[in-house]
Amino acid sequence: MTEAFALVDCNNFYVSCERVFDAGLAGKPVVVLSNNDGCVVARSPEAKALGIGMGVPLFKIRHLVEAHGVKVYSSNYALYGDMSQRVMGVLQSFTPDVEIYSIDEAFMQLAVRPHGDSPVPRAPGREIRERVRHDTGVPVTVGIAETKTLAKLANHLAKNSKKAGGVLDLTDSPYREVALERTPVEEVWGIGTAYAKLLRQKGIRTALQLRDVDVAWARRAMTVVGARVVLELRGVSCLPLESCPPSKKSLTCSRTFGRSTSSLPDLREAVACYATRVAEKLRRARLAAGVVTVFVHTDRFSQGAQYFNAGTHTLAYPTDSTHEIMRCALDALERIFRAGFDYRKAGVMLNSLSPADQLTLRMFGDERAERFRQVLLTVDQLNRKWGRDTVRFATANPVGNWRTKIERRSPRYTTRLGEVLTIN
Amino acid sequence: MDDSVAGVYLPDRRTRWARPLILCRVPAGFPSPAEDYVEGRIDLNRDLIKHPLSTFYIRVSGDSMVGAGIMPGALLVVDRAVEAYDGHIVVARINDELCVKRLSMGDDGRIWLLSENEHYRPIEITEEMEFEVWGRVIYSISTH
DSSP states (O other), rough: EEEEEEEETTHHHHHHHHHHHHHGGGTOOOEEEGGGBBBBEOOOOHHHHHTTTTTTTTTGGGGHHHTTTTTEEEOOOOHHHHHHHHHHHHTTOOOSSSSEEEEEEEEEEEEOOOSSSSOSSSSSSSHHHHHHHHHHOEEEEEEEEHHHHHHHHHHHHHHTTTTTTTEEEEETTTTHHHHHHHHHHGGGOOOOOOOOHHHHHHTOOOOOHHTTTTTTEEEEEHHHHHHHHHHHHOOOOSSSOOSOOOSOOOOOEEEEEEEEEEEHHHHHHHHHHHHHHHOOOOOOOOTTEEEEEEEEOOTSSSSSSEEOOOOOEEEEEEEOHHHHHHHHHHHHHHOOOOOOOOEEEEEEESOOOGGGGGGGSOOOOOOHHHHHHHHHHHHHHHHHHHHTTSSOOTOOTTTTTTOOOOOOOOTTTTGGGGEEEEOO | OOOOOOOOOOOOOOOOOOOOOOOOOOOOTTTOOTGGGOOOOOOOOHHOOGGGEEEEEEEEESTTTTGGGGEEEEEEEEESSSSOOOTTEEEEEETTTEEEEEEETTTTTEEEOOOTTSSSOOEEOTTSSSSEEEEEEEEEEOOO
């Protein structure tokens, strides 16, 4: 029994989630917009066929939307997050060795049945695909190979091939060379634009050519990262499964406002909300922050006067308390705010993160801070149980008129009882 | 006397077991006869939903299934992981619409979707329809 990696990737994930609950969307062009209904972040194959690109702002495709009846949705992150957990849960029923790589992608480590005379596929790629589709309604593509880099490549090829039927297993496959030859070098996982340019200058255009370069040269030209890519393409696994994600370097909560505002009270409300949100994330990750940064900017698409600024506040001791983070954020906001500009976006970023369990090692054991921390952890529990913002700071008004636009959001079918799908 | 510690064992707190607190005072010598029988309370989430990953809730608006006890406004508990066969109540997709019906598969290979209300006609699934069983209705909840 040997091991192989599978990369499981949900097809047009956000669109697929909408389609599970709205049978009328099958076969129709559908797009999902980014936060604040700005740009296209997911497209159905029919929308791609109309020439709608990734990241295009809605106003640039208005004519296509009207001419072809494209269905346009706001992002419904409550739904996508829940459906993602369901998909990942089904994958974990095959093996506990699952690395959740993003909301719609996961690596799995699979046992491969020994090589025999039987022509049946050896890794359960098709079973995985069918089970996820059956149990959750979400279609996925599966790429399987000896290394993560090859699995990613196999997945990419499977996605673009009708014949593959959503699954491509390259372990010990006679098609391996063809697959590598058909993959342009810039599409190899880990090769960014800079390395792709360098490789093309050297005449290396395909993944196959990259596989056959001298590893020592790759190491000199592209550091250890490049050398690893070459080895991985040869089937030598250098990138293990990362079941626990590496600890985060920074946490951010930022949004574009539903409409511009020039008022400091509006900005204070927004920043207080984002500070609350990011502090919740911080406590969920059991981290504490040493540096709080606030940024604001005007609408870069507008004709009006432009202003961008960020303010940073360094704390004497790391903290995970909403009130401390909020106070730093509001202080920084007062410092960078300039009257007379129409602000369109603000955010709060936390840096210099450390594990929260070291908080108790504060030099002067601060009993009041510790008591307040318990209050906040209780508030988190209440909000988890009864819904977001059940208990909140008065400054953080979540229904302020700066609120993000979500005009075309579908119902939160799986997370709100009042919004479940209704049928006849 | 040897009072050295042989080992320190941390409690395993991964499982949760909610138990009713017994607040009555127990007179010495007469322990509550129920004491040995205290157990976890019934948790419908755990006991009714076998496949949480594939279970969805769907609200019914119409009256086509009243004969099966599914009243307008009922909340369906739908499991996609279990297979549906002849006689099961299912959420089905016909073309652009999802509906709740009883699945009927005849020996002749024909498939029908039946309502449980005489005002609705049976629907035969034909070649030109797009048809799919979305999930099987395992429970329905109505207010009484």
